[in-house]
Amino acid sequence: QVQLVESGGGLVQAGGSLRLSCAASGRTFSSYTMGWFRQAPGKEREFIAAISWSGGSKYYTDSGKGRFTISRDNAKNTVYLQMNSLKPEDTAVYYCAAGFATRSLLGATYDYWGQGTQVTVSS
Numbered sequence: 001q002v003q004l005v006e007s008g009g010g011l012v013q014a015g016g017s018l019r020l021s022c023a024a025s026g027r028t029f030s031s032y033t034m035g036w037f038r039q040a041p042g043k044e045r046e047f048i049a050a051i052s053w054s055g056g057s058k059y060y061t062d063s064g065k066g067r068f069t070i071s072r073d074n075a076k077n078t079v080y081l082q083m084n085s086l087k088p089e090d091t092a093v094y095y096c097a098a099g100f101a102t103r104s105l106l107g108a109t110y111d112y113w114g115q116g117t118q119v120t121v122s123s
Contacts, residue, residue, distance in 0.1 A: 002026045002098045002112040009094060009117030012086055016121070020081040022096030022114055030054075030074040033101040033108045036064070036081045038092035038119075045095070050105040051079065059105035086121045093118050 008020040022034070035050040048064040051057070055072050064070075069082040079096055094117050099110035 002029065002032065004096050004098060004112055004114035006094065006096050006114045006117040009119045011120045011122065014087055014121055014123050016086050017082070017084045018086065018119060020083065020094055020096075020117060020119075022079045022081075024077045024079070024098065026077075029077040029098070032098040032112075033105060034070075034072060034079040035097045035099065035105075035108060035110055036068075036070060036079075037095045037097060038063075038090075039095070039116075040089075040092040043092075046092075048094075049081065050101070050108055052101065052105060057105060083119070086119075088121045088123045091119060091121050 003025040006022045031053050036048045037045050039045040049070040050059045051070045051072050067085045072079040096114045097110035098112040099108050101108035
């Protein structure tokens, strides 16, 4: 069982940066693939990025590629999402999730989810 708590969201102007954190409980954090997702009002949840259990492999969708960086610190049971050059269309609730990847990070399945943190980017 893993419990996830996101933090670091807030209001930022376009072009600004935020770093989201996701703190996990439990001693098995380092065995999980971690992912970041977001959901804007009226839209489906969108996958942004994933990182392998060791941090050695990362995957980004087009939404996250180039401006977002996923990282993790297994000693702190925390995964991060650094977001730069933010745009109004990045406004959403951001969620972290823990799961497992068998063949690829893109195909990972997620069993545990945080409650989300709101990111609002003003123009």
